[in-house]
Amino acid sequence: MSEAPRDIENLIELMAKLPGLGPRSARRAVLHLIRKRGLLLAPLADAMHAVSVTARECITCGNVGTTEVCDICASEKRATGELCVVEDVADLWAMERAAVFKGRYHVLGGTLSALDAVGPEELRIPKLIARVADENITEVILALNATVDGQTTAHYIADELEGRCSVTSLAQGVPIGGELDYLDDGTISAALRARKSV
Amino acid sequence: MSEAPRDIENLIELMAKLPGLGPRSARRAVLHLIRKRGLLLAPLADAMHAVSVTARECITCGNVGTTEVCDICASEKRATGELCVVEDVADLWAMERAAVFKGRYHVLGGTLSALDAVGPEELRIPKLIARVADENITEVILALNATVDGQTTAHYIADELEGRCSVTSLAQGVPIGGELDYLDDGTISAALRARKSV
Incomplete structure (x- = not known):
């Protein structure tokens, strides 16, 4: 052509x-x-x-920015002690748009995947474990996608960090504005298992 | 954000x-x-x-190129005497990919539209009429989209050129690979009206 x-x-x-x-x-x-x-x-x-x-990657968290250390890592207003772990920068930006998390981030750069031969060394998991010790992190919040690979990665990280800090993950349930009739069975059963008293 | x-x-x-x-x-x-x-x-x-x-527009036909006169207008291999009129450059490229037309083009830059106040002066219609006289054009082929505005424009041009050269338009009918069940009524009735003996 x-x-x-x-x-x-x-x-x-x-x-x-x-x-x-x-x-x-x-x-x-x-x-x-x-x-x-x-x-x-x-x-x-x-x-x-x-x-x-x-453009370059932040040497600390893997966020994309224009400086060696990204704006979020450099900000003194950000709470120390809390790390939110995300798969990639798009997820970090999505968290920032929600504007509720005031700590810092750690971008893995993907998920563990046996099929694609992605092990912990290919991701920023060793760096995450080092940060937990160096920065006196008390809570790691796993904000990984609710996919099979995302959840596998979450379990691996939770195991690695056991005893070093508390590890939490985003709640699963009915999305805001969601209609039950349009939700998949997995979401409904997760929401039922995690039900709360009103 | x-x-x-x-x-x-x-x-x-x-x-x-x-x-x-x-x-x-x-x-x-x-x-x-x-x-x-x-x-x-x-x-x-x-x-x-x-x-x-x-990038610039060809001063003759309105095609997009990198020279004052585009490659097609400048080519000596192109038949003179035949002009194919299209709405925009994307349509010209589509015709060129089909690689069957060996004449030259004229890009209108849109269609007549009473709603959007687009009259003949806003398009390259005066230039088209001038070219028909200047370049001894014998046939103008209207390859306008089969939309209401496209067909209105085709009728207007056919009226303007009446008596100056022959004016034809692309055949309408069943597209190659098309299944009757998926075609709209308009296409089927156009194909039936234009039926040919086999």
């Missing part, structure tokens, strides 16, 4: 590698960008260049 | 303006880009910069 000049074809091919875009939607996006080249394409090129130069 | 540093938030906001991406998928795409900043983010920034500098 070489219906467009080489520069533009090259841009379409790179855009098609983004998650959520295929060849067709990449072509549509590139045409949109060319139509708005002053308003959108040039600023986007600059923004990408800026991020490609400045 | 300021869970990420300013540079990264800025990139997310710009990405969310792309067609097909919303705030959530833009965030996911940006995290993907940061994870692959050497392999994908930096090349993408360069490719966008290159296109933002070089």
